[in-house]
């Protein structure tokens with residue numbers, strides 16, 4: 001099987017929502033009048049973003065999920081993606097399982113693979129995703145204002161607990177480890193939430209590097225500070241299996257959950273509670289935006305706590 005057979009067999013599918021899909025020098029798409037394109041890319045590298053023994057079907061789902069999550073955080077409706085793949089060798093069982101996971105996730109969100117690139121090299125999976133939204137309605141990181149409430153979706157920390165277990169920092173009971181593995185391997189992109197937050201949220205992003213580190217990005221770009229109440233942050237039940245300091249690290253600084261963190265004016269409070277109900281998704285008020293330029297962590301009696309861990313920075317670790 002050569003490169004062209006590989007593409008035709010594993011990746012070429014009818015591109016429903018494109019004018020021209022895989023096969024030419026470029027794909028063609030149309031954007032509705034009054035809409036903007038939202039474009040994002042995310043790359044997963046073996047040994048850095050996923051473990052070498054990662055299940056290829058889950059990997060196919062995950063690489064697309066993390067890209068979808070970026071569009072969710074913009075409030076965009078995803079439509080198209082490209083796949084650039086470096087493979088160490090022609091491995092058909094791997095390709096079969098990987099493409100199955102990838103297209104399962106694509107199908108759930110009704111998006112089409114419209115192109116990419118394929119080469120030989122250390123296993124690297126790069127996706128570029130694009131979607132659209134009504135002009136001017138994107139959820140930016142720069143829109144938070146002092147007085148806004150800070151919210152997060154879902155319980156946090158499950159993915160980080162899985163990483164702690166797999167890297168030997170903790171030993172979790174096998175049923176707990178399995179559930180946390182699912183959160184790490186198969187994150188659920190909050191597309192519907194992102195779409196519904198248009199007109200409600202003042203700023204948003206997806207939590208890929210840990211709540212505190214990601215909230216810092218909103219603060220930087222919005223020129224504000226934030227307070228987060230430690231006891232308000234929702235974490236997955238299974239984190240009770242961790243000692244307290246690791247539990248806190250998991251839900252405050254653990255990446256890979258791909259939930260959304262967003263800010264909204266207090267007069268949107270009721271609308272957000274109603275949205276949580278309607279989407280059957282946990283949306284929790286965890287703090288507020290204040291003047292300043294830092295993120296403060298507060299204890300139950302609103303006293304500041306030291307922040308001793310940091311979000312994940314790929315260049316902070318030498319490989």
Ligand code: ADP
Nearest residue numbers: 007011022023024025083084085115116117118
């Ligand atoms: P070019 O030589 O113009 O870069 P390629 O031979 O790399 O074209 O690719 C041929 C076609 O297959 C193009 O339409 C390209 O977008 C698509 N393609 C290549 N690799 C992939 C992939 N991994 N997934 C999806 N489409 C791909």
Ligand code: MG
Nearest residue numbers: 116117118119
């Ligand atoms: Mg090419």
